[in-house]
Amino acid sequence: MIKGLFITGTDTGVGKTYVAAGIAKALRSAKIDVGVMKPVETGCRPRSGKLIPRDAEALIRAAAVRDPLSLVNPYRFQAPVAPSVAAQIERKTINPGKILRSFKTLSQRHRFMIVEGAGGIMVPLAQGYLFLDLAEALGLPVLIVARPGLGTINHTLLTIDALRSRRMMIAGIVINDGQGGQQGLAEATSPAVIEELSGVPIIGTIGHRSRAFGELVEHLKIQVNRLKVED
Ligand SMILES: Nc1ncnc2c1ncn2[C@@H]1O[C@H](COP(=O)(O)OP(=O)(O)OP(=O)(O)O)[C@@H](O)[C@H]1O
Numbered sequence: 001m002i003k004g005l006f007i008t009g010t011d012t013g014v015g016k017t018y019v020a021a022g023i024a025k026a027l028r029s030a031k032i033d034v035g036v037m038k039p040v041e042t043g044c045r046p047r048s049g050k051l052i053p054r055d056a057e058a059l060i061r062a063a064a065v066r067d068p069l070s071l072v073n074p075y076r077f078q079a080p081v082a083p084s085v086a087a088q089i090e091r092k093t094i095n096p097g098k099i100l101r102s103f104k105t106l107s108q109r110h111r112f113m114i115v116e117g118a119g120g121i122m123v124p125l126a127q128g129y130l131f132l133d134l135a136e137a138l139g140l141p142v143l144i145v146a147r148p149g150l151g152t153i154n155h156t157l158l159t160i161d162a163l164r165s166r167r168m169m170i171a172g173i174v175i176n177d178g179q180g181g182q183q184g185l186a187e188a189t190s191p192a193v194i195e196e197l198s199g200v201p202i203i204g205t206i207g208h209r210s211r212a213f214g215e216l217v218e219h220l221k222i223q224v225n226r227l228k229v230e231d
């Protein structure tokens with residue numbers, strides 16, 4: 001049985017946290033107990049001698065969970081770079097096994113888990129270990145958050161290719177308008193091109209400042225059930 005979603009993006013800043021939090025809230029409204037994880041967060045600001053993982057905190061608020069931060073976010077760093085690089089700079093070691101153990105504990109507590117990556121799927125998490133490796137080890141279907149505008153065809157197809165190279169389940173693509181940009185030609189035409197070339201459905205389009213995640217969650221349920229049947 002599918003126990004959740006791994007949320008990746010075509011890049012950093014595309015709206016993974018925004019979409020993950022929106023889905024978590026919508027699931028909670030549908031009375032589904034949802035747990036969250038941001039396994040590694042970088043670029044954390046210090047406050048009173050502690051690093052504040054803003055994504056992890058946003059996810060905890062959205063899902064309204066009481067799980068300890070050490071399980072939701074086992075690793076956090078101040079340097080605003082890829083996790084493996086931040087760990088090297090701060091002379092720490094990231095152990096993917098610890099992340100997998102935290103996930104197991106949380107997934108036993110919750111019916112559905114939402115796990116947010118960092119940056120995109122090819123970002124290095126630890127020495128010789130990418131987020132792609134983590135997503136594969138977690139065994140969750142992957143939801144891809146993509147930008148609406150120019151460049152998104154290339155970034156989205158590359159992300160899909162990477163996931164398919166491991167035969168991973170793809171739950172779909174969400175086009176998220178994080179910038180509130182113009183609705184130009186690229187925005188109007190890219191989604192259909194991505195669907196046609198990849199065969200992966202766009203299961204939702206989230207407008208700028210939109211809070212309408214109910215429909216996306218309905219499509220997600222249908223898609224996840226379809227994945228279950230096909231697998
Ligand atoms: N649909 C949206 N409407 C309004 N603002 C948005 C939307 N999506 C994202 N944002 C804003 O854009 C910024 C980047 O989004 P977000 O933090 O979700 O990206 P991310 O992919 O999680 O980034 P990271 O790689 O750092 O985790 C945030 O300030 C967020 O609030």
Ligand SMILES: [Mg+2]
Nearest residue numbers: 016017055116
């Ligand atoms: Mg984020």
